[in-house]
Amino acid sequence: MPDIKLYTEHFNFYYGSFKALTDISMEIETHRVTALIGPSGCGKSTFLRSLNRMNDIILGTRVEGKVILDNRDIYDKSIDVVDLRRRVGMVFQKSNPFPKSIFDNVAYGLRINGERNKSIIAQRVEESLKDAALWEEVKDRLGASAMDLSGGQQQRLCIARALAVKPEVILMDEPASALDPIATQKIEELIFQLKKDYTIIIVTHNMQQAARVSDYTAFFYLGELIEFGETDQIFTNPKLKKTEDYVTGRFG
Amino acid sequence: MKVNWRNVNQKIGFITIRVAALLVIFVLAFIIFDILSKGIQVISWDFITDKPRKGMTEGGIWPAIVGTFWVSLVTVVFSVPIGMSTAIYLNEYAKQGRLIRIIRLAIRNLSGVPSIVYGLFGFALFTLMLNFGLSVISSGLTLGLLTLPWTITASEEALKTVPMSYREGALALGATKWQTIRSNVLPYAVPGMLTGTILGLARAAGETAPILFTGVAFFWPILPKFPTLLTQQFMALPYHLFIMSTQHHEIVKVRPLAYGTALVLIILIVSMNSIAVWIRYRFRKKYKRA
Numbered sequence: 096m097p098d099i100k101l102y103t104e105h106f107n108f109y110y111g112s113f114k115a116l117t118d119i120s121m122e123i124e125t126h127r128v129t130a131l132i133g134p135s136g137c138g139k140s141t142f143l144r145s146l147n148r149m150n151d152i153i154l155g156t157r158v159e160g161k162v163i164l165d166n167r168d169i170y171d172k173s174i175d176v177v178d179l180r181r182r183v184g185m186v187f188q189k190s191n192p193f194p195k196s197i198f199d200n201v202a203y204g205l206r207i208n209g210e211r212n213k214s215i216i217a218q219r220v221e222e223s224l225k226d227a228a229l230w231e232e233v234k235d236r237l238g239a240s241a242m243d244l245s246g247g248q249q250q251r252l253c254i255a256r257a258l259a260v261k262p263e264v265i266l267m268d269e270p271a272s273a274l275d276p277i278a279t280q281k282i283e284e285l286i287f288q289l290k291k292d293y294t295i296i297i298v299t300h301n302m303q304q305a306a307r308v309s310d311y312t313a314f315f316y317l318g319e320l321i322e323f324g325e326t327d328q329i330f331t332n333p334k335l336k337k338t339e340d341y342v343t344g345r346f347g
Numbered sequence: 348m349k350v351n352w353r354n355v356n357q358k359i360g361f362i363t364i365r366v367a368a369l370l371v372i373f374v375l376a377f378i379i380f381d382i383l384s385k386g387i388q389v390i391s392w393d394f395i396t397d398k399p400r401k402g403m404t405e406g407g408i409w410p411a412i413v414g415t416f417w418v419s420l421v422t423v424v425f426s427v428p429i430g431m432s433t434a435i436y437l438n439e440y441a442k443q444g445r446l447i448r449i450i451r452l453a454i455r456n457l458s459g460v461p462s463i464v465y466g467l468f469g470f471a472l473f474t475l476m477l478n479f480g481l482s483v484i485s486s487g488l489t490l491g492l493l494t495l496p497w498t499i500t501a502s503e504e505a506l507k508t509v510p511m512s513y514r515e516g517a518l519a520l521g522a523t524k525w526q527t528i529r530s531n532v533l534p535y536a537v538p539g540m541l542t543g544t545i546l547g548l549a550r551a552a553g554e555t556a557p558i559l560f561t562g563v564a565f566f567w568p569i570l571p572k573f574p575t576l577l578t579q580q581f582m583a584l585p586y587h588l589f590i591m592s593t594q595h596h597e598i599v600k601v602r603p604l605a606y607g608t609a610l611v612l613i614i615l616i617v618s619m620n621s622i623a624v625w626i627r628y629r630f631r632k633k634y635k636r637a
């Protein structure tokens with residue numbers, strides 16, 4: 096009986112009057128990597144951002160349906176959004192390190208959540224940078240500006256920053272799309288390591304990446320969830336023709 | 348040989364633009380040269396630190412300098428916190444809709460209101476209705492209102508230049524809105540806010556009409572001192588310049604003094620503008636953008 100970390104029930108999403116997501120019902124298993132694939136504009140990023148309510152900051156958005164995390168609907172009025180976002184972390188497509196030092200970037204999440212103890216902070220920063228496979232490269236220059244790092248390093252820094260607050264779920268929105276192949280490989284290896292301790296949902300437009308990295312795959316098209324299943328099955332034996340057309344490259 | 352008309356047009360365009368720019372520089376240079384050459388002979392330690400004597404035909408302008416300083420201080424204390432807070436509210440918190448658009452339009456229009464209208468308004472509100480009388484505080488608050496649209500606009504522009512990704516990154520880590528603003532927006536917006544504010548303040552320091560109605564005096568040798576300054580009248584540089592140039596009973600005799608006053612005023616304003624530019628330069632270096 097798989098352990099479900101979060102699931103959605105008949106989830107609809109509107110940008111104003113435009114319906115971006117229709118009737119999405121999906122289960123995300125704990126400690127697994129779930130990939131969301133589909134052509135541009137299919138709603139996969141919108142869906143991802145709905146999972147930590149980052150879409151709330153956009154004007155005119157509206158949701159219907161439920162997103163249940165640990166038996167509570169995250170869109171319920173009583174939910175503390177700030178706490179939700181600590182538990183469900185996010186790594187963005189274009190890495191967005193803060194223009195502060197490497198140390199301050201990773202420590203940011205801890206500090207805003209009230210941590211004052213300097214040694215605890217230092218320890219967590221080191222742990223997170225190690226978990227993000229960045230420690231060796233930056234351990235001697237934690238005070239340097241994060242803006243001086245390369246693209247791949249910056250993205251790993253953003254991952255370390257997300258890890259520092261010990262989230263339960265990590266959402267990754269095309270984390271390697273702006274990176275070169277070597278950096279991409281490092282990120283993919285990292286994802287493989289991370290899933291032992293975290294539940295990961297990753298949006299990617301790179302199908303080969305989805306096939307390499309994920310346990311489950313969800314295929315989105317025009318705002319609908321067309322097919323969802325184990326990655327192997329989706330790519331080698333898709334049930335629906337549309338899925339097959341997409342994964343074999345007939346469109347996209 | 349065929350004449351290439353496009354090249355000729357381009358040349359004409361460039362020449363026109365250059366002439367216009369040179370014209371502006373020339374006018375500016377002329378003003379500075381005129382005031383500098385006629386005012387410098389009057390500048391001395393006594394001129395700056397002494398009070399006017401013998402019906403203002405001799406002596407210095409120290410009370411006017413001090414008066415301008417205190418009025419500017421009140422202006423800053425009033426307009427900076429209110430202006431910055433308003434900008435933060437409009438840009439970060441307010442629901443962007445028709446009401447906010449109308450408010451913004453009102454603020455932009457306020458910056459175009461003639462300063463004499465501000466003077467009249469300040470007189471009605473601060474001097475009469477709130478009973479502050481003719482005083483430093485009435486003038487300071489009136490100039491504060493004058494500066495407010497500038498401060499708000501400059502602050503909003505500064506906030507807008509902070510990338511959304513700084514805010515999103517912070518929110519995604521579980522920061523509250525205010526935490527995000529305080530740690531990830533304000534530090535990068537404050538230099539721009541300060542620059543705009545100082546520029547607005549420099550303009551206000553040179554305004555005559557608002558202080559005319561609300562407290563400036565022809566001759567007031569008592570120096571403003573905290574807290575009595577709040578209820579006292581004062582002298583100020585721009586008004587002093589006006590008096591010396593046009594209202595004095597011996598205009599020709601005191602003209603050099605008028606030029607000296609103008610020179611001091613210009614030096615003051617140029618200094619403030621330079622500080623604003625320096626702040627912007629320093630902080631741009633410090634906070635590199637991705």
